[in-house]
Amino acid sequence: MVFYVHGHVVTPAANFALVGVPRQRIIYHTQDFIEPGRHPHWELFERRFARRAGWVISNEVNRARALMSCYGLKQMPNVVPTALPRNWPRPDRNPELRKKILARVGRQDVENCRLIMHEGGFAPIRCGRQLVEAFRLLREDFLLVFTGMRDGSEARLALQRVAKELGLEKRILVLERLDFPDLMLHTACCDAGILLYPNDGIGNFYQCPGRLTHYLGCGLPIIASNFPGLELLTLKHNLGAVCDPQSPAAIAAAIQAVAGRKRSDLDSHAAKLKQLARGELAYETHAGPIEDILKSAGAATTL
Secondary structure (H helix, E strand, C coil): CCEEEECHHHHHHHHHHCCCCCHHHEEEECCCCCCCCCCHHHHHHHHHHHHHCCEEEECCHHHHHHHHHHHCCCCCCEECCCCCCCCCCCCCCCHHHHHHHHHCCCCCCCCCCEEEEECCCCCHHHCHHHHHHHHHHCCCCEEEEEECCCCCCHHHHHHHHHHHHHCCHHHEEEECCCCHHHHHHHHHCCCEEEECCCCCCHHHHCCCCCHHHHHHHCCCCEEEECCHHHHHHHHHHCCEEEECCCCHHHHHHHHHHHHCCCHHHHHHHHHHHHHHHHCCCCHHHHCHHHHHHHHHHHHHHHC
């Protein structure tokens, strides 16, 4: 039997449950790297388990390098980016749903408006304040969409306070918590996707967000933090634009450059992005190491 352990949140239990199991039968796959000093207790369990495992998998090459150095691993972790599989259902834009979304803020100019999707809630870890402030510098027909914040939640109340302070209440929409198929349907109705993170540590500086292929699969170009990994990926594949995530002016300029184009240009770009999401940037393109590791672990178990 091979034990495939996914995520740092299960490492406390896994450390105890797998005592006595040969390391060749243990695989540890982490989508995040709990860098030293930030969360000492999680770090303690993750470090122990990463050293305990016969194979370690990370989702970003710089995170993997840092994990190896900080945890004292004997070999470089394998790297498998977070991404949707090639055949995962990706909806086309639904004109009627787009009309309904815009109607929530009293807009009827469906083609002229630009909906900028932020999958997830308003939070400092997503540069929420800077993002909202950027919309003061954009035309009135640029609207910002957040998801997954229930009425009365701390995040939604914080967003409401900031929106009122900046006079942007009618340009920000908050969608209820959606299941994944509905989230993708709403994402496909938008014109660009936001991937902003603060420069506050290894994990956020070297991002490999799952939301990236959500956006691309729905045909949305991205606005991302100008950190090395995201910038290289964005420039290499013409995914959108990067900017200083702490600067509202820089964010606004990037949104304008990406989503302010005429509709025909956006539609042409969307077709290319969808193709990328099913090709070079699909999960299967980079997931080969997992199959190789499972075969090696299975062979070790057999022996």
